[in-house]
Amino acid sequence: xxxxxxxxxxxxxxxxxxxxxxxxxxxxxxxxxxxxxxxxxxxxxxxxxxxxxxxxxxxxxxxxxxxxxxxxxxxxxxxxxxxxxxxxxxxxxxxxxxxxxxxxxxxxxxxxxx
Amino acid sequence: xxxxxxxxxxxxxxxxxxxxxxxxxxxxxxxxxxxxxxxxxxxxxxxxxxxxxxxxxxxxxxxxxxxxxxxxxxxxxxxxxxxxxxxxxxxxxxxxxxxxxxxxxxxxxxxx
Numbered sequence: 001x002x003x004x005x006x007x008x009x010x011x012x013x014x015x016x017x018x019x020x021x022x023x024x025x026x027x028x029x030x031x032x033x034x035x036x037x038x039x040x041x042x043x044x045x046x047x048x049x050x051x052x053x054x055x056x057x058x059x060x061x062x063x064x065x066x067x068x069x070x071x072x073x074x075x076x077x078x079x080x081x082x083x084x085x086x087x088x089x090x091x092x093x094x095x096x097x098x099x100x101x102x103x104x105x106x107x108x109x110x111x112x113x114x
Numbered sequence: 115x116x117x118x119x120x121x122x123x124x125x126x127x128x129x130x131x132x133x134x135x136x137x138x139x140x141x142x143x144x145x146x147x148x149x150x151x152x153x154x155x156x157x158x159x160x161x162x163x164x165x166x167x168x169x170x171x172x173x174x175x176x177x178x179x180x181x182x183x184x185x186x187x188x189x190x191x192x193x194x195x196x197x198x199x200x201x202x203x204x205x206x207x208x209x210x211x212x213x214x215x216x217x218x219x220x221x222x223x224x225x226x
Contacts, residue, residue, distance in 0.1 A: 004156075034214065043204050043217030044157070045116065089157070093212060100212045101147075101170060104157040 002027045004092060004105035012111045013080055021075040021108045023090035033066055033073050036089040038107065044089055048075075080112045117141040118218035120205050126224045127195065135190040135221050137205030145211040146188040148180060149204040151220070157204070163188060164211040195225045 005024045013019050023033070032051045036044035050057045050066045050073065057064045063076040077084050087107040093100040118139045127133050139146065148160040162170035163182040177199075179191040188205055202222055206215040 041202070041220065041222065043116070043118075043206070043220050044215075046214050046216065049214060101159055101162055102212075102215065103159075106154075106156045 002094065002103065004090060004103060006090060006105040006108045008106060008108070010109040010111055012113065015081060015112055015114050017080055019077040019080045019084070019110055019112070021088050021110065023073040023075070023105055025071050025092055028071070028092050030092045032093065034091045034102065035064060035073075035075050036091060036104075038087045038089060044104075077110070082112050082114055085110055085112050116216045116218065118205060118207055118216050120218035120221050122221060123219065124222045126226065127192070128226055129195060129197070132191070132193040134192065135203055135205075135223075137188040137218055139186055139207040139216070141207060141216060143207040143209050143216070144185055145208045145213070146182060146185070147206040147208075147215065148188065148190050149206065151202040151204060162211060169211060192223075197225050199223065200225045
């Protein structure tokens, strides 16, 4: 069956450092992968989409990599700030073509301390 | 603000009550979704509507009944719920089914 794994333990880092979050998947051949941010008691907010033919995507302090051989995506936040503290979710489409809903991982909580 | 609103934001109901959750999107999207999020669990997709037609129902109990009167509005009618149905219920929309989703703030539901 299809599985998405994100580190369930919270990641604690100091302000200014780079945070790296991991998303591993099995039994998927996704055409793309998405990352979302979720704050407590709020809905997820879309951050980035990376397609299977893209190795890396950047947006301001965010960088996402996508390795379809390893079946893994890494999500980096450089120069992290306390305001980056949140849960980060990766999401994959169930199928490859046409209409396909997203399946979300459980998410990894990031805590950035001053 | 994502352009997706949900009301109420908080709801407490007894197991014999009937209530409805409302979602409205102002983005001109054609697809809308209901998700359930319980503590320590991933988002669970409940229903998907595309152009007001239900295209997916993920084995959700019949005590949850969705309604999509038009592409901007989505309801989730609740009746005879159980305490384990207590969760954050999230609505989302996308331009077409399967594209990037925009979520509302959610309704925190407590069933007593």
